Amino acid sequence: xxRSSWLxxxxxxxxxxxxxxxxxxxxxxxxxxxxxxxxLWPQDFTLANYEKIFTDPTWYMGYVNSLIYVSINTVLSxxxxxxxxxxxxxxxxxxxxHLFFWLxxxxxxxxxxxxxxxxxxxxxxxxxxxxxxxALAHTLFNVPLAVxxxxxxxxxxxxxxxxxxxVDGYSFPRFFxxxxxxxxxxxxxxxxxxxxxxxxVELLLGKTLTAVAxxxxxxxxxxxxxxxxxxxxxxxxxxxxxxxxGAFVIYFVRNYIxxxxxxxxx
Amino acid sequence: MSLELKxxxxxxxxxxxxxxxxxxxxxxxxxxxxxxxxAGKTTLMQIMAGLDKASTGSIFFNGxxxxxxxxxxxxxxxxxxxxxxxxxxxxxxxxxxxxxxxxIGEGEIKKRVGDIADLLKLSPMLGRRPSELSGGxxxxxxxxxxxxxxxxxxxxxxxxxxxxxKLREELRDELPRLxxxxxxxxxxxxxxxxxxxxxxxxxAAMHEGRVTQFGPSSQVYREPNDLVSARVFSExxxxxxxxxxxxxxxxxSPGISWNVAGELARLKDGPYTFGIRAHHVTIQETGxxxxxxxxxxxxxxxxGSESVVHFxxxxxxxxxxxxxxxxxxxxxxxHFYVDISHGLYFDEHEKTISV
Numbered sequence: 177x178x179r180s181s182w183l184x185x186x187x188x189x190x191x192x193x194x195x196x197x198x199x200x201x202x203x204x205x206x207x208x209x210x211x212x213x214x215x216l217w218p219q220d221f222t223l224a225n226y227e228k229i230f231t232d233p234t235w236y237m238g239y240v241n242s243l244i245y246v247s248i249n250t251v252l253s254x255x256x257x258x259x260x261x262x263x264x265x266x267x268x269x270x271x272x273x274h275l276f277f278w279l280x281x282x283x284x285x286x287x288x289x290x291x292x293x294x295x296x297x298x299x300x301x302x303x304x305x306x307x308x309x310x311a312l313a314h315t316l317f318n319v320p321l322a323v324x325x326x327x328x329x330x331x332x333x334x335x336x337x338x339x340x341x342x343v344d345g346y347s348f349p350r351f352f353x354x355x356x357x358x359x360x361x362x363x364x365x366x367x368x369x370x371x372x373x374x375x376x377v378e379l380l381l382g383k384t385l386t387a388v389a390x391x392x393x394x395x396x397x398x399x400x401x402x403x404x405x406x407x408x409x410x411x412x413x414x415x416x417x418x419x420x421x422g423a424f425v426i427y428f429v430r431n432y433i434x435x436x437x438x439x440x441x442x
Numbered sequence: 443m444s445l446e447l448k449x450x451x452x453x454x455x456x457x458x459x460x461x462x463x464x465x466x467x468x469x470x471x472x473x474x475x476x477x478x479x480x481a482g483k484t485t486l487m488q489i490m491a492g493l494d495k496a497s498t499g500s501i502f503f504n505g506x507x508x509x510x511x512x513x514x515x516x517x518x519x520x521x522x523x524x525x526x527x528x529x530x531x532x533x534x535x536x537x538x539x540x541x542x543x544x545x546i547g548e549g550e551i552k553k554r555v556g557d558i559a560d561l562l563k564l565s566p567m568l569g570r571r572p573s574e575l576s577g578g579x580x581x582x583x584x585x586x587x588x589x590x591x592x593x594x595x596x597x598x599x600x601x602x603x604x605x606x607x608k609l610r611e612e613l614r615d616e617l618p619r620l621x622x623x624x625x626x627x628x629x630x631x632x633x634x635x636x637x638x639x640x641x642x643x644x645x646a647a648m649h650e651g652r653v654t655q656f657g658p659s660s661q662v663y664r665e666p667n668d669l670v671s672a673r674v675f676s677e678x679x680x681x682x683x684x685x686x687x688x689x690x691x692x693x694x695s696p697g698i699s700w701n702v703a704g705e706l707a708r709l710k711d712g713p714y715t716f717g718i719r720a721h722h723v724t725i726q727e728t729g730x731x732x733x734x735x736x737x738x739x740x741x742x743x744x745x746g747s748e749s750v751v752h753f754x755x756x757x758x759x760x761x762x763x764x765x766x767x768x769x770x771x772x773x774x775x776x777h778f779y780v781d782i783s784h785g786l787y788f789d790e791h792e793k794t795i796s797v
Contacts, residue, residue, distance in 0.1 A: 340587075
């Protein structure tokens with residue numbers, strides 16, 4: 177019993193890693209090899225797929241566009257959510273509980289519902305095919321999420337901390353920036369992570385609201401059918417690269433991520 | 443520097459948290475707010491500090507109306523029951539923070555933080571973060587921060603309640619020393635009557651949002667205005683029973699009675715409430731005029747050197763506190779001696795009848 181206790185976790189982890197391995201392994205194969213034979217690892221190891229992505233602007237600009245609007249969205253969402261979450265965690269006002277719940281209901285509608293109105297609106301005001309358009313569209317989903325996460329973290333900080341700071345002579349803005357924000361730094365990190373991840377993987381709004389100038393990587397990947405058929409190796413390489421930013425961001429908030437999934441509540 | 447509350451009250455959503463209260467705290471005085479949890483001590487302190495607005499009434503500092511002055515401008519400091527420090531600052535920066543906000547020069551800050559850290563034995567840990575230190579040390583940081591600036595009003599909200607016994611004793615001894623030679627008003631909230639007596643100062647007994655009595659601590663203890671104040675200021679709870687006065691005789695129950703003279707004897711005949719603190723109800727026959735009562739033992743709590751016996755006497759739950767170790771069996775009948783010279787008499791409105 178004791179001896180085989182490693183077995184099940186190992187099988188489980190292998191099972192989880194298999195698709196990722198397959199993706200990465202494919203990215204080092206030529207399309208011919210992928211289509212022609214079943215191989216466990218690349219027989220004819222090639223970096224040509226990655227070379228193509230890093231040299232062809234239609235490919236690498238996809239990443240740049242995605243990163244731009246994801247960053248704008250993350251900064252915007254968290255910046256707007258911070259004061260809102262503070263209000264929810266510190267003050268009682270009429271309808272606060274309903275408003276707080278209503279925020280989350282924004283996340284309950286599928287993104288597709290908003291695709292058409294956004295498209296119409298942004299076209300009308302000249303925001304279509306800009307990074308800002310996608311960033312703003314994603315705040316609709318990310319601000320409520322960030323408010324919920326941050327409110328949870330803020331409510332974990334005793335109100336007496338605020339009062340002590342006022343007694344010490346701190347004005348509200350000075351207290352908020354110098355003391356309160358560093359105190360909930362972990363919460364801000366987790367909120368950023370969730371905003372980043374949502375915006376990074378969201379495809380529909382990103383694709384609908386852009387054409388050329390701000391086209392995200394995921395949209396680029398759906399257009400890989402060329403004259404020579406599907407370029408599967410290239411697609412796999414692009415997919416592998418898409419995982420990296422998420423893995424990178426998750427590393428920084430790894431200790432707090434569970435609290436993030438519990439919306440900051442312990 | 444004196445603090446004066448005039449008709450200060452606080453209502454929240456139709457509920458009264460503080461009934462109209464008048465209090466005057468003299469300059470360089472040590473004042474205790476004594477009452478159970480929920481008596482309104484913290485609310486009153488927050489109003490004094492300016493962290494909370496009073497619904498009615500005004501607050502004067504040195505005769506100057508500060509009711510609408512923001513907390514930042516009032517020169518107060520406060521220590522809470524929870525150990526509140528800035529987690530992202532080092533111990534040094536925590537203590538220095540009120541001075542930094544006040545734009546005091548670096549050299550002066552260094553000197554003052556050093557002095558107060560020496561006094562509170564924090565010097566070896568100035569470079570560390572509060573979270574790395576023990577609870578007692580964290581509370582010392584909070585106190586150092588409260589004392590490093592020359593606050594005119596120092597508010598201590600049950601600062602020792604969350605500390606373990608030894609540390610509490612230690613800080614309780616240190617506190618008056620730290621606060622002496624400061625020309626500030628100190629307000630100290632506590633739930634423990636013993637603590638109120640240990641600090642020589644004034645006590646305001648509080649009960650359900652009312653200050654029931656205010657005066658020198660020992661006077662409030664010995665001569666409570668009414669039964670409520672007496673209850674607030676008694677631990678173990680004060681024993682009470684109804685007695686019948688006829689002529690110059692007070693009768694507790696058939697066969698148990700005693701004579702009174704003076705003011706008491708001149709009262710009109712009828713029922714009164716008699717109150718006696720637990721340490722005047724003893725197993726041994728002590729005091730000048732002991733009266734013997736019998737009771738059925740319910741619980742006996744024996745600490746190192748004294749016995750607290752809970753017993754039932756004429757449908758009243760009474761407590762006796764006597765020196766020595768006296769194990770009684772539950773349910774057994776025992777004799778107790780009431781030193782009636784320390785008894786308090788209350789009328790039908792629960793007001794004390796002065797003897």
